Amino acid sequence: MINDDTDSHTDVRGRRRSRARRRHRKGNALFTCFLAVFVLLAGFWALWKGTSLFLTMDAEEPSTAQENRPPTGGKEVEADGTRWNLLLVNRWNLLPDQYEVDLVELPGGESVDTRIYSALQEMFDAMQTDGVYPVVASGYRTAEDQQRILDEWIAEYRAQGYSDQEAQAEAAVWVALPGTSEHQLGLAVDINADGIHSAGYEVYDWLDENSYQYGFIQRYPDGKTEITGVGNEPWHYRYVGVEAAKDMKNTGLCLEEYLEAMEESERET
Ligand SMILES: [Zn+2]
Incomplete structure (x- = not known):
């Protein structure tokens, strides 16, 4: 040179x-x-x-979380007439075949369905205004991601001396089998504390009290394990829309119970 x-x-x-x-x-x-x-x-x-380095999103990002607005991707209503935000996925109700999700990536690397993005951002902003600092520990997962996590848990139990069968049963209490995880919908997030400004319980307490205002519910509450099929997970939040979240908060119903109650009232009318 x-x-x-x-x-x-x-x-x-x-x-x-x-x-x-x-x-x-x-x-x-x-x-x-x-x-x-x-x-x-x-x-x-x-x-x-106090701007989060974990969920800072700029204004140009899509703002399609309002449940009544046509989605940018995916379907507004599923084939069986279910609204997208109330789609039930659990161990007895598998993810629909060929389920399509339009993703937006969060700054921390996790992704969610574009339709819940602005609601999630609003919730995080409100939390930070209250001095609580969360992170999205897990968002959208593919079936392969889900299998990998399950395998890790099974290996962990095996290492603790459980038999193959026991290890699989124990892991299945905490980790959904591929096709039965809400994370594959892109509508669920595991929310934890940033570990610097806030501790886990502060985040969980705040979410428990306020998340419904943003359309999120604690999906696997204490005392509902029989119905949800999953143990109490104070970090796992599912977007169902503000209306349903408020109803569920007021009635104490979990998603399975809420959907059943809705069906019943529809049958009666
Ligand atoms: Zn989760």
Whole structure:
């Protein structure tokens, strides 16, 4: 590479070029300086504002979470007439075949259905306003992701001395089999504390009290394991829409019970 400072060109054109390059380099240095100062200021601003580095999303991102707005992807109503936000997936109700999900990636690397994005963001903003700092530990999963997680849990139980059969049974209490996990819908998120500003119980308590206002419910509450098929998980939240979430909060019904109650009332009318 030619070093301009030891450039031996004597023709005017060569010198002009050298000067131009030097000017260019000075310009670059100045720009780098400005950039560094800007990045520093932005960093301080983010810290001061308590802006999350885990779920900060810009305004241009899709805002399609309102349940009555046509979705950007997926279907508004499934083949059996179920609204997308009330689609039931559990160990007795498998994910529909060829289920399609339109994903948006969160800053932490997890993804969710675009239709719940703005509701999730609003909820996280509200939490931070209250001084609670959450992270999305897990969002959308493919069937392969789900299988991998299940295998890890089974291996863990095996390592603790459980037999193959016992290990599988134990793991199945906590990890859904592929095709039976709500995470495959893209409508469920595991929410934990950031571990720096907040502890787990603070996040869980806040969610328990407030999540319904944003359309999210604690999907596997204590005392409903028989019905949901999953043990108490204070971190697992499912988007069902504000209306259903409010109803479920007021009545204490889990999703399975709520859907059954809806069916019954429809039969009666
Ligand atoms: Zn979960």
